[in-house]
Amino acid sequence: MKIGFIGLGNMGGPMAANLVKAGHDVTGFDVAGVTVKGAAAAHSAAEAATGAEVVITMLPNGKILRAVADEIIPAMQKGAVFLDCSTVDVESARDVAAQAQKAGLSALDAPVSGGIGGAEGGTLTFMIGGDEAGLDIAAPLFEIMGQKAVHCGPSGNGQAAKICNNMILGATMIVTCEAFALADKLGLDRQAMFDVVSTSSGYSWSMNAYCPAPGIGPKSPADNDYKPGFAAELMLKDLGLAQTAAETADADTPLGARALELYRAFVEKEDGKGRDFSAMLPRFEGRGRG
Ligand code: NAD
Numbered sequence: 221m222k223i224g225f226i227g228l229g230n231m232g233g234p235m236a237a238n239l240v241k242a243g244h245d246v247t248g249f250d251v252a253g254v255t256v257k258g259a260a261a262a263h264s265a266a267e268a269a270t271g272a273e274v275v276i277t278m279l280p281n282g283k284i285l286r287a288v289a290d291e292i293i294p295a296m297q298k299g300a301v302f303l304d305c306s307t308v309d310v311e312s313a314r315d316v317a318a319q320a321q322k323a324g325l326s327a328l329d330a331p332v333s334g335g336i337g338g339a340e341g342g343t344l345t346f347m348i349g350g351d352e353a354g355l356d357i358a359a360p361l362f363e364i365m366g367q368k369a370v371h372c373g374p375s376g377n378g379q380a381a382k383i384c385n386n387m388i389l390g391a392t393m394i395v396t397c398e399a400f401a402l403a404d405k406l407g408l409d410r411q412a413m414f415d416v417v418s419t420s421s422g423y424s425w426s427m428n429a430y431c432p433a434p435g436i437g438p439k440s441p442a443d444n445d446y447k448p449g450f451a452a453e454l455m456l457k458d459l460g461l462a463q464t465a466a467e468t469a470d471a472d473t474p475l476g477a478r479a480l481e482l483y484r485a486f487v488e489k490e491d492g493k494g495r496d497f498s499a500m501l502p503r504f505e506g507r508g509r510g
Contacts, residue, residue, distance in 0.1 A: 221245070221361070224272035226265045226288055227306070228254040231332070232278030234339040235305070235365045242364045247272065266295040274301045274358055281457075282312030289316045298324040301354045303361070305346070307331045307458060310376045310383070310465050317350060317375035326354030327375060331382040332366065335450055343367045347385075349377035383465055386458035390479040393426040393455075394500055400433050401504035410436050432498035441496035449496035456483040 221244050225236040228250040240246050240258035247260040249268040255261045262268035269275045269292035279285050285308050296302065302320040304313065308329075317327035328350035338344040344366035348355065355371060362369035372381045399422070403413045414436045418428045430449075431437030441449035448454075459480040466473040486492030486503060 221274060222272050223247070223361070224249070224262070224268035224270075224275040224292075225256075225259065225278070226250070226268055226275065226292070227278040227280075228256055229278065229280075230336050231305075231339045232276075234336070235276070235278060235344075238339075238342045238364055239361065244361075244364075265291050268292075269295045271297060272300060273297075274303055274361060276361075277302075277304045277306060279304075279306045279308075281306070282308035285312055285316060289319060293320055293323045293325065296320075296323070296325055299326070301326045301328060301357050303328045303330060303354070303358050305330050305332055307382055307461065308379060309461050310379045311468065313349065313379045314376040321351075326351055326357065328354045328358060329375060329378040330358075330362070330369070331378050333382070333385065334366070338366070346370070347372055347378040347381040349373060349375045349379065349381075351375075379461075380465065383458055383462040386455065387462040387473065387476040387479065389426065390455050390459050390483060390497070391475045392424045393430075393432065393497060394479055394482055396424065396426040397432050397498070397500040397504050400501055401507075404505065426498070430498060432501040440498065442498055442501065446496040446499035446502070448494070449498070452483060452492040452495055452497045452499065453487050455497040456480070456487045459483055 223239055223244050223246045225246055225248045228236055228248050233256055236246055236248050236256045236259055247262050247268045248256050249262040249265050265288050275292060277288055285306055302325050313329040320327035328348055330346045330348045332344040332346055334344040342365055346362050346366050346369040348369055348371050372378050410433045417423060430440045432442050434442040441447055462476050463480050
C-alpha cells in the first residue's frame with residue numbers, strides 16, 4: 221500500500237518503520253527533519269500525502285493536527301483514508317474528520333495505548349472512531365502496528381475512549397500511590413499491602429501490572445528510578461483533554477478534575493517533569509496533610 225506518514229517522533233518513527241518492514245511503500249515527513257530508514261523523505265506534509273492510499277498522522281496536539289489537515293486534505297486523492305493516530309481533543313478529531321469527508325476522503329481517529337515500547341514492538345492497541353469504509357482499507361495496517369483494534373463508533377469516539385481510559389488510569393494511579401504512602405505511615409509492609417490489594421477488590425492495572433512501589437510486583441518504571449514509561453506530562457495532557465471534553469459535554473467528573481490538578485502541580489511546580497507518572501508515590505511519601 222502507498223502510505224504517507226506525517227509526524228515521525230517517538231511514536232510515529234517506529235510505527236512507520238514497522239510499516240516499511242512489512243513491505244509497504246511509505247513516504248514520511250516531519251518538521252524536525254527526522255527520517256525513517258527505508259521510507260522516502262518528503263519535503264512537506266502535502267508531498268507525503270500526494271498519491272497515498274492512506275495518510276497517517278502522529279502529531280503532538282489538536283492545533284497542529286488541524287494545521288496539517290488544512291495542508292494535506294486538498295492534496296489527498298479521493299477515496300483515500302486520513303488516519304490520525306495522535307491523541308487530541310474530541311472536537312478537533314470530529315472537525316478534521318468532517319473536513320476530510322467533505323473532500324471525499326474516509327477519516328478515522330485511532331489514538332493508541334501501549335507507549336513507545338508498543339510502537340516499537342508493533343503491539344499497540346488502537347481505539348477507532350470513524351466509518352467502516354475507511355476501517356476496511358486501514359485494517360491490515362492496524363495488524364502490523366498493533367495487536368488490538370477496537371471500533372468505538374463514529375468519528376471522535378476513538379479519542380473519547382482514550383481519554384476516558386486515561387482519566388481512570390490517572391485517578392487510579394494517584395489513589396494507589398496515596399494508599400501506599402498511608403500504609404507506610406500505618407506501619408503496613410509494602411509487600412503485604414501488594415499481596416492483599418492485588419488479589420482483593422482494590423486491584424487495578426496500576427497496582428497489579430505497573431506497581432508504583434520499587435521492588436514490589438512486576439518490573440515497572442518504579443524499579444528504574446521512575447524513568448518513563450509513561451511520562452507524567454503525557455498523563456497531564458490526557459487529563460486536560462478529558463476535562464475539556466467533560467466541560468463541552470456537561471459531564472460531572474470531580475475525580476478527573478482533581479487528578480488533573482494534582483498532575484499539573486506535580487509537573488509544573490514539583491519534580492514530576494521527565495518522570496514516570498507513577499512517581500506520584502515518592503511525592504506522597506514525602507508529605508503530610510498540611
Ligand atoms: P513526539 O513529540 O515525539 O512526536 C511528534 C512529532 O511530530 C515530532 O517529531 C514533531 O517534530 C512532529 N511535528 C510537529 N508538528 C509537525 C508538523 N506540523 N508537521 C509534521 N510533523 C510535525 O511525540 P510522541 O511521543 O511521538 O507522541 C505523538 C502522539 O502520540 C501524541 O499525540 C501523544 O499524546 C500520543 N501518544 C504518545 C504516547 C507515548 O508514550 N509517547 C503514548 C500514547 C499516545
